[in-house]
Amino acid sequence: MASRTARLLLRMTKLKTPLLSLFLAAVALSQNGCSSLFFFPDKTTYITPDRLNLTYENIYLDTADGETLHGWWLPAENDALGTVYFLHGNAQNISSHLLNVAWLPAEGYNVFTIDYRGYGNSTGAPDIEGTLHDSETGLRWLTNQQNTENTPIFLLGQSLGGALGLTLASEWVQRSEMPELKGVILDGTFSGFRGIAREKLNSFWLTWPIQAPLSWTIPGDYEGVDMIANISPVPVMIIHSVRDGIIPFHHGQALYEAAAEPKEFLQTDTPHAATFIIPAYRDAVLEFLKAE
Template sequence: MATGTARLLLTPMLLAALLTQAGCSNLFFYPNELTYITPDRLNLAYEDVYLDTPDDETLHAWWLPAEGEPKGQVYFLHGNAQNISSHILNVAWLPPAGYSVFLIDYRGYGKSTGEPDLEGALTDAEAGLRWLLQKKHAQGQPLFILGQSLGGALAIPLAHEWQQRDLEPELDGVILDAAFSGFREIAREKLSNFWLTWPLQIPLSWTIPDDYEGSNLIAGISPTPVMVIHSTRDGIIPFHHGRELFQAAEEPKRFLETDTPHASTFVIPAYQKAVLEFMRESAGKSQSD
């Protein structure tokens, strides 16, 4: 799960020191190169994928084909720690349910080249989506983006740009699990929780670009359906972030209140079922509206 988020957000002293020195958004990223588990250990078929970004990085990804008759495809953007091998359990339930899954490692994660930063991660997210859409046996199927924690914060500007630029094919739905409402907002909030960094919360947060604040962009995803998921027990990204995103979103939208630890939503079958219902009802909705 997204343990790196905890490391970042619970150490405001370190965050303040590094921001003061570098003023960089890459402090949201905690990658490693370890392989925790591969899809075959979960009895999942998969394909190793390597794709190039426009700025000459190479990203590693996994393609997990749906079992049986495919119902759609899910593009998964993971949280800020480790790599896809530690996040795969969040989506391992989807292929047996009939949904293919494509999950990438951002630059600097796992087997991907480069060093992580915000602009680079956004470039990677779009590069992965474009690769997926070129996959022949995925064409014509309903398409969903599922972003979790940091991945949700990346999914919002990606889906916003996709919608605003009228790119094809249209997205059928965007699912945001445990996402924060903005990079600058979450940094400011965490810095305010510690007496030493409280006076610096505003100037330090200004070192983070404000072009990608989810609460400012999420309305632009409409008419693509949006599902916001957030737990009242989330100790990393407080519940109010999910509420803010939901309130800022335009219809059609749905809110799922959960009660699991951060980014642990899909250990509960009932929450899996709610997402499957959302995807089933949303398939083709944005095209028909």
Template sequence: MAHRTPRLLLKLRTARPAGLALTLLLLSGCSSMFFYPDRVTYITPDRLNLAYEDAYIDTADGETLHGWWLPAVAPESAIKGTVYFLHGNAQNVSSHILNVAWLPERGYNVFTIDYRGYGKSTGDPDIEGALHDVETGLRWLVAKPEVADKPVYIFGQSLGGGLAIPLASEWIQREEPPGLNGLILDGTFSGFREIAREKLGAFWLTWPFQIPLSWTIPEDYEGLDRIAGISPVPVMVIHSVWDGIIPFHHGEALYEAAEEPKEFLHQRKGGFLSGPKAIRQRNRSAGRLP
């Protein structure tokens, strides 16, 4: 991937008028739908009373990624492991850091990066580039002495989960050291093509193009096709029935496609259901079970 050709990208939220947005989308393909980066620093870990280090990592294709290393607030003997956090598609890591800011006090190191084009990372984002970035970040992480002989978990939020599934699957299938100890998916879509078709189909101007445009997305990275390959590493799927961005059925589909060991946390009024019980309760509410 050292000589990747940059793609023409489109930020659909800001393109005007609608006809121009459609023209650019047709030229760039669906890859651009997934990325809404900015370079604003919203908060830094020290504002949350967290120790941290900036990391700058060079990729094989000439970009530089920025990340944060947050050490666990615990003696070495009490550190439980390291969480590699992959954030969602909007803004940058500084707006997502609150999702993992509680982990250092619970005894976990945290490492998180911005994909190319986000925050202080160079370049422009696309799917293949982001997949390249998350693997580059994981390789940097597992080379740290602080990570040796401790469990390593990948935590992907929304888009980050979509990137985490093929990353974890390939890492496990290639038997890369060290072995992963768990994958957590929070509000993740079941596949890049599937969610692209849904989003394009919801807008009258792009509805006729939902199938041909989705074909511009590489088919090699669909979560439903990859998640079974993560076993025997445990998978936890977290999803809310009120998720207005990634519909709940994506979480259901990922859980059902995963092999054991797996867990499903389903947010509902009054708390969470877990495991197959969550699926049964959802189906019963929809009239699919007695």
């Protein structure tokens, strides 16, 4: 997230004066909305589940505002112990994030994952409000499927997907929606949209002077630290790496401190969104799933 933003703004430094560069950077971010810092979709299909010997089904969902979302349904290899609804991070699309959940069907869990608007084969262009709507659209489809009846449903979100999932889970619980979520797992998630935007703008010299006004273009209604306690009594597992170079470790700590019981913290030691390359971390997540 930080590196692509930096490249965008660095191109502006070739202009004749620093003041002009700064002005144009501010205009570009203001017109697009600071929320554009969060979304880097593409349309490339990097891998499909069959290449990993996984059975799958293409799912297409229509949103209330006229977009069509593409997703994959991956059934458990044996009798399903539950279903994991996976919300991926901010770059590329579901095909580049597939390996994060490809191990779950063999462990007895169905997986459902979607691409937000503008990602992969989904239509439209992403923004915060739209992707929040998309995440709820996917969950509503999932909870209405016969093959998920009488088994628990879990939400797993990584990075941006964790921020979307946190908001979705909070609202789902507060509205007493059915079926109930049995657990929420947040991996490498930032503590708030506005907070991480200001932090990233602060880290780059060209946007440092305008970090405050630009970050205020992001709605303050979706700060994870303000919402995560509302997920209780649904159990929450927060995963964060001490080596996360994209979303610093203190974001995971802040979310854990703000969460209400029951909660669990898994400190890891991998690059950002690389948690599940380590078998021990997979086992910890499986223990969380089986305990609920």
